[in-house]
Amino acid sequence: MKLLLVEDxxxxxxxxxxxxxxxxxxxxVAADFAQxxxxxxxxxxxxxxLDLTLPDGNGLDLVRALKADNSPAxxxxxxxxxxxxxxxxxxxxxxxxxxxxxxxxSELNARLRAIIRRRQFQGQHHIVFRDLLVWPDQxxxxxxxxxxxxxxxxxxxxxxxxxxxxxxxxxEAIAEHLCGDAVDAxxxxxxxxxxxxxLRKKLQEKGADNYIRTMYGVGYKLSSE
Amino acid sequence: xxLLAATNxxxxxxxxxxxxxxxxALYVGVNQALRHEVGEQLDIRRHEVEQLVRAGRPLxxxxxxxxxxxxxxPRPLGFGDVLLRDTLEHESVPHRQLTFAVRPAVGxxxxxxxxxxxxxxxxxxxxxxxxMLGVLAALLGGAALLNRWLTERLWAPFRHTLGAxxxxxxxxxxxxxLPTPAIAxxxxxxxxxTHLSQRLVADYExxxxxxxxxxxxxxxxxxxxxxxxxxxxQLPALEQDPAAAPLLAELYGATRRLSRLHQAxxxxxxxxxxxxxxxxPVRLGELLAEKSQQLGPLLEARGLVLHLHAPAPLVLHMHPxxxxxxVHNLLHNAIxxxxxxxxxxxxxxxxxxxxxNPGADPGGDPARFFERxxxxxxxxxxxxxxxxxxxxxGVYYGFGVSYAFEPAGRRHVLRVQFGA
Numbered sequence: 197m198k199l200l201l202v203e204d205x206x207x208x209x210x211x212x213x214x215x216x217x218x219x220x221x222x223x224x225v226a227a228d229f230a231q232x233x234x235x236x237x238x239x240x241x242x243x244x245x246l247d248l249t250l251p252d253g254n255g256l257d258l259v260r261a262l263k264a265d266n267s268p269a270x271x272x273x274x275x276x277x278x279x280x281x282x283x284x285x286x287x288x289x290x291x292x293x294x295x296x297x298x299x300x301x302s303e304l305n306a307r308l309r310a311i312i313r314r315r316q317f318q319g320q321h322h323i324v325f326r327d328l329l330v331w332p333d334q335x336x337x338x339x340x341x342x343x344x345x346x347x348x349x350x351x352x353x354x355x356x357x358x359x360x361x362x363x364x365x366x367x368e369a370i371a372e373h374l375c376g377d378a379v380d381a382x383x384x385x386x387x388x389x390x391x392x393x394x395l396r397k398k399l400q401e402k403g404a405d406n407y408i409r410t411m412y413g414v415g416y417k418l419s420s421e
Numbered sequence: 422x423x424l425l426a427a428t429n430x431x432x433x434x435x436x437x438x439x440x441x442x443x444x445x446a447l448y449v450g451v452n453q454a455l456r457h458e459v460g461e462q463l464d465i466r467r468h469e470v471e472q473l474v475r476a477g478r479p480l481x482x483x484x485x486x487x488x489x490x491x492x493x494x495p496r497p498l499g500f501g502d503v504l505l506r507d508t509l510e511h512e513s514v515p516h517r518q519l520t521f522a523v524r525p526a527v528g529x530x531x532x533x534x535x536x537x538x539x540x541x542x543x544x545x546x547x548x549x550x551x552x553m554l555g556v557l558a559a560l561l562g563g564a565a566l567l568n569r570w571l572t573e574r575l576w577a578p579f580r581h582t583l584g585a586x587x588x589x590x591x592x593x594x595x596x597x598x599l600p601t602p603a604i605a606x607x608x609x610x611x612x613x614x615t616h617l618s619q620r621l622v623a624d625y626e627x628x629x630x631x632x633x634x635x636x637x638x639x640x641x642x643x644x645x646x647x648x649x650x651x652x653x654x655q656l657p658a659l660e661q662d663p664a665a666a667p668l669l670a671e672l673y674g675a676t677r678r679l680s681r682l683h684q685a686x687x688x689x690x691x692x693x694x695x696x697x698x699x700x701x702p703v704r705l706g707e708l709l710a711e712k713s714q715q716l717g718p719l720l721e722a723r724g725l726v727l728h729l730h731a732p733a734p735l736v737l738h739m740h741p742x743x744x745x746x747x748v749h750n751l752l753h754n755a756i757x758x759x760x761x762x763x764x765x766x767x768x769x770x771x772x773x774x775x776x777x778n779p780g781a782d783p784g785g786d787p788a789r790f791f792e793r794x795x796x797x798x799x800x801x802x803x804x805x806x807x808x809x810x811x812x813x814x815g816v817y818y819g820f821g822v823s824y825a826f827e828p829a830g831r832r833h834v835l836r837v838q839f840g841a
Binding site: 205207208211212214215276281297298299300301302349363364366367368369374375376386387390411412413414415 | 670699
């Protein structure tokens, strides 16, 4: 899985790179428009993570270039909060999804997974994690072959966890993932707790114990051990 | 009171006093003069009579002589006023009389009284007074009318300036364009105001740019901070120290809050700067349903019930982002300041949206709820900008946003009126 990360801010680029690495991606980076343009013209990527505000050009032009070349690459754009127009323009041009800066890295992972899944790269029709088998197309979850019935929110939560295995997920990130980022995270911590409790119980009943670990005062983690 | 009305009032008061005093003086003066004149005429008559007597001629008697009375007995000498009955018109007529004694060459002295009617004199006084008072009144009325007309004419530039000031909107980023009237004072005023507005526009522009730049420039470090903190939370070393991770998590939450605050302030300043020119038809009913669904988890978490009444489809022409923000903030506010087991009721009428929820009487001035950073509780996590944003959007599109507390049902009611 080859990704191109286009981000002009060095510190942010570094931390994004670091967070993407455990996902098993091959990530190339471009620091500005010129570099990025050259790379998308020369190489093929499965997904391009693109900051729209670049010092030497508009990221939207890169989306245009990709679409003009009929590139199969998925496009995930990063936009500033106050540029709704850019966001809409990006999606209209054919970007798959957008993230508003600053975003949660775990959210980035989840969105990236979703894009890849939608585009069905490398025949990734299902997700396997320990005893879990998930068929996202059918929204079906199996624990050791036995179907697990989940509510919509619990299923969303599980997919989110599966996109971030062995990663500490903060309460804020989880809350915003489930309620949309317009919601003040602090309002919904109780609600996360309830959903985790239920999901855990359901997994436990099927014998999938200790999958979800509570990180005291921080959040939750899907543990592969 | 208008400045001119005030000055006019003083002028009129002065004129009225002068008018009254003048009329009195005129009456007294003219009356005196005429009586004096009559007195002189009577004196002349006396001389004539005395000369007649001295020449030895008899005194003229009636019917040839009227206004002359001869008496053998003594009478008080000198001038006097007397009312005599007019036999023709049957009314009392004032007369002035002069009594004197003459000694004919033969016989005893006689007392002669000459009289003159004052009727003509009174008529004269009346005519003179009427004429004078008429002229004075005309002068006074004329002055008042002239003043009014001058007000209309001369003060026109002033009223124009006032109108321009009243409709002046700093957010249009344009200084005042005032003409230079012929009246020096007004020209000076306009010049000073134009300079003032230019300075204001420049200052405002600076502030706006600063805010926009500051908001934009802080967003990047915030993004870096947040991402690095999240990575830091992944460190296995954190598991060694149980206190470290929650600290980091709190830091992470604070960064997130800061970024939210920034977003809200940025949005506010962008609305104030009228940077949402684009508009599209927004179906409010659908938006309301969509937002309610989005906030569903939050309602569920709080154990709240949502009642949505949107009988009529309402389409507004506004920026979709702002419509989104408006509905979101209203609903979010109703959820946030709710009571456990309460409800959120949204009613979409033909030209208004009303969202209400139960809660305790907040007390205080309702207008203050729209102030920035106004919080329900000092400890609340949210920065308290939601209603400010609602109000600003209202101002931007001319919607009336009002808040009321209904003591009967103990409900907070927020109402947005879309036009008339």
